[in-house]
Amino acid sequence: MLKSNQQSSNILDHISKTLANLIMNLITLVVLLAVLLVHSQAIDIPKLRLFAAKNNVSCIYVFGDSSVDPGNNNNLETDQKVNFLPYGKDFYHGQPTGRFSNGRLPTDLIADALGYTRAIPAYLDPNLTSEQLLHGVSFASGGSGYDDLTAHLSNVISLSKQLEYFREYKAKLGRLVGKKKAEQIVTNGVFLLSMGTNDFLQNYFVEPTRVKQFTVDKYQDFLISAITKYIKAMHAEGARRLAVVGMEPFGCIPLIKALRGVSECDEGYNKVALTFNSKVKALMATLQQSLGIKSFYTDIYGLILDTVNNPTKYGNILRHPHLFKLIII
Template identity: 60%
Template sequence: MELLVMVMILAMWATPMSSTTAQSVDIYRVRKMAAEYNITCVLVFGDSSVDPGNNNRLDTTFKGNFPPYGKDFFNGQPTGRFSNGRLPTDFIAEALGYTMTIPGYLQPNLSNQNLLHGVSFASAASGYDDLTANLTNVLPVSKQLQYLMHYKIKLRRLVGENRAEQIIKDAIFVISMGTNDFIQNYYIELDRAKQFTVEEYGDYLTTSMMKDIKEMHRIGARRLVVVGVPPLGCMPLVKTLRNTAFCDPMYNHAAFSFNNKVKAKLATLKMSLGMSSLYVDAYGIIQNAVKNPIKFGFTVSSIGCCGTGTIEYGDTCEGMSTCKDASKYVFWDAVHPTEKMYKIIADEALSSLNTGFLD
């Protein structure tokens, strides 16, 4: 009862969601549901869409721990997040009432509270295909899952074996990746394109995804949120590479087809593993914002805020000038969305939370 009262108080303090988002989030409902269904924390796997700075600790060029990244983060601090501010998982954790940000697991000096509220194992430039991560010397999902096991050991030392098992069981596992598999590993490097058609590669990726999910289940996961691949053809970088002012249909078809395969796989989880799953349609959300920017409070949806907005991302964005107000832009750089766009995605995910998913 005390927990529920605290949740109600936190909800009253919560900042109201912007009316420009696709769905307004009922913070009270979300936090009440989190308390009633014992959501313990958020555990995150994936790529730069959810990496809060793990790559800072790796010998890789795929980092975002320098200005202008973090321009609108707390105190304007670059953290390794590939955006001007926070990521969707940060907003999800805040809405649940736990923490304002989800730290990277490789962050030095993680506190006990960090471990209890949730961490991200994600690594920018990673993907469902381990080869994708190997090309850029970042953490493949297999390594991210090894770190999950290390995390579980730390939890046992902190709260005991039984409580650690319950924390994992009641956590929300978030997976967000796939972009690098297609753009870097299929369309640019061409390694996989020599082996697979794009449809076959989508099948290969979803098979890899299911292998990873089964390993999460073995470790204790029961609640899974999977974020779909965004409309790749609408990214400023892709439009530049394809020399078009419009969303490229080939890239978008690859993303759309893959997302359908993901949804079909997720539909089998309840029966096969007893896992609850929720799919977040990042493709539809971002495509809608690109086509109807004014509806979401944006004015620019064709280019990013950093540099020319057409090709810069990661180290090529370092030290570049930016637009005056990133909240008017769908994209922060030529690949990654702005904090505002990420918040819209998080709001959609939170609005989709239901008791069926949490049972």
């Protein structure tokens, strides 16, 4: 994605310093996965794979929105799908797959770094193989959110439905390798959850339903309750390792700037994202203790905001089309 050149040296230095402090314990592995969401290159791949093997990390299960959807929306009756060019033009063989990107998604890069597969398949891919089931799949759906209403507005797959598909997946896995082995695979897997922006930009700030029911602060609390419910449901299904990706400063999304006719970020929207992230982070700390789940909250807000405000610090990273998609989703 990023070529090895002088302009990317700041990123490489940042990652190498991070890695020096990270590879310590199992929580560290989740941190590494989180770092990979943004910085997808220049890591010590052999060391990462050895660490994953020592901790029996079996696969990755992905839940979320367009940031991690590899094509689950392709056969839905929705306008939230991108199975056409120019999407996918830099993917393998230049073929669109339904990923909301010109190339691979961060989760694909994570799986590749761990040595499982070059790309995590969509669970609803009609060509999904039994072999692929063993290495993790994505249930994510572009346009979805923690609030099921968000998904219903776009006729995409809600998080509750994604969990239904996961239960269906477990049954298939059990038939494939046996119930006991399937339970081990799930328990040793890493569950990754990435969503939330659509709840505000395609629901609360656009549609009349929730804004009549809640203030922004109360709507955030409503979403936190939903996250709590879904994480507990994941735990009940066998999740023991969980990474939750925080919200980006969505006031800096190019679409928002274009709609408002300004070049600066919308600080009001960014404040909403920041306060929501604080609540998610607090929730993760609470659930880690109460459920005994190994979890990590991934804060991408500060890094992305710094990248937007200081692009040259990262080698004019915003001029790289591949990485632009990764960080301004």
